Amino acid sequence: MATITHSIPVVDLAAFTSGDAKSKAEFVQALGKAYEEVGFVAVKNHGIPDALIADLYKYVQSFFALPSDTKYQYEIPELAGQRGYTSFGKEHAKGFDAPDLKEFFQFGQTVEDDDPVADEYPPNVVVKEVPEFTPTFQKAYRAFEQSGQHLLRAIALYLGLDEQFFDQNVHNGNSILRAIHYPPITQEPESAIRAEQHEDINLITLLVGASADGLQILDKQDNWVPVTSLPEQIVVNVGDMLQRLTNNRLKSTTHRVVNPPREMWHTSRYSIPFFLHPKSGMRLDCLESCVDDKHPLEYEPITAGEYLDERLREIGLKK
Numbered sequence: 640m641a642t643i644t645h646s647i648p649v650v651d652l653a654a655f656t657s658g659d660a661k662s663k664a665e666f667v668q669a670l671g672k673a674y675e676e677v678g679f680v681a682v683k684n685h686g687i688p689d690a691l692i693a694d695l696y697k698y699v700q701s702f703f704a705l706p707s708d709t710k711y712q713y714e715i716p717e718l719a720g721q722r723g724y725t726s727f728g729k730e731h732a733k734g735f736d737a738p739d740l741k742e743f744f745q746f747g748q749t750v751e752d753d754d755p756v757a758d759e760y761p762p763n764v765v766v767k768e769v770p771e772f773t774p775t776f777q778k779a780y781r782a783f784e785q786s787g788q789h790l791l792r793a794i795a796l797y798l799g800l801d802e803q804f805f806d807q808n809v810h811n812g813n814s815i816l817r818a819i820h821y822p823p824i825t826q827e828p829e830s831a832i833r834a835e836q837h838e839d840i841n842l843i844t845l846l847v848g849a850s851a852d853g854l855q856i857l858d859k860q861d862n863w864v865p866v867t868s869l870p871e872q873i874v875v876n877v878g879d880m881l882q883r884l885t886n887n888r889l890k891s892t893t894h895r896v897v898n899p900p901r902e903m904w905h906t907s908r909y910s911i912p913f914f915l916h917p918k919s920g921m922r923l924d925c926l927e928s929c930v931d932d933k934h935p936l937e938y939e940p941i942t943a944g945e946y947l948d949e950r951l952r953e954i955g956l957k958k
């Protein structure tokens with residue numbers, strides 16, 4: 640069912656959410672196979688309204704256009720970049736010293752029921768200069784959660800689990816909506832690129848139309864392949880938590896964002912990934928169904944919270 644129009648398979652989420660049993664089952668197989676082989680898909684009919692995405696980009700651009708001193712007010716070192724602003728040159732990929740050529744803003748979970756997990760989450764940082772910023776992030780956060788929940792249900796079915804396997808751990812989970820600005824490049828970058836090669840930490844990442852070229856994935860032959868998606872599609876990839884849970888059956892594929900050619904140095908690039916995380920208490924111990932003689936157990940038991948802490952230290956965001 641998946642058609643390859645670019646470097647990554649394309650799937651139609653409407654086949655899962657509104658289709659009959661046959662198209663639902665076909666979607667499950669197409670998504671699962673793509674995640675075993677490529678780790679990335681482009682999703683159409685993802686359910687996130689175009690107008691909301693347009694608003695999100697508009698307010699994100701207004702925020703990054705604020706004077707540096709104003710943005711610094713929203714950078715709170717105790718929050719380790721998990722909420723609010725992180726200035727240019729702070730984050731580096733695991734295993735690399737040179738920081739990425741980016742600044743970003745992170746928005747997290749707001750618990751609206753009486754779930755005690757609320758105590759684990761710092762409040763979001765409210766940008767006063769752009770009043771529509773916070774309500775738009777909140778709306779988008781919920782829309783991404785919803786879309787991600789459908790995809791995780793399909794993944795659960797593919798893995799032979801109960802369709803609702805992820806639901807309770809993702810409801811009020813520690814997901815992050817991150818707006819990234821890669822500023823214009825003004826001098827020959829020494830060794831750094833916009834985002835050095837890495838794998839995402841979380842279960843899955845949903846990425847709305849990055850505003851310019853640059854995203855590349857590493858294929859099985861070690862070639863960098865550009866990822867392009869049509870304007871109405873979002874890119875959704877497997878992160879390390881899902882790879883770990885499935886004992887490497889689903890692939891958390893290495894990716895990076897390269898610098899543009901010199902004639903495009905004067906342009907900014909914006910992108911808005913939603914890193915879908917479970918609650919910190921979710922166990923990421925490898926599923927029994929993913930361990931056998933051919934696939935021996937690769938990882939120690941761990942919770943999502945322990946794993947996240949380990950990874951944030953490795954990328955320089957947590958001391």
Ligand SMILES: O=C(O)CCC(=O)C(=O)O
Binds near residue numbers: 849895
């Ligand atoms: O900017 C992009 O297109 C992707 C960014 C990314 O891979 C990340 O922030 O993890």
Ligand SMILES: [Fe+2]
Binds near residue numbers: 838839894
């Ligand atoms: Fe990434």
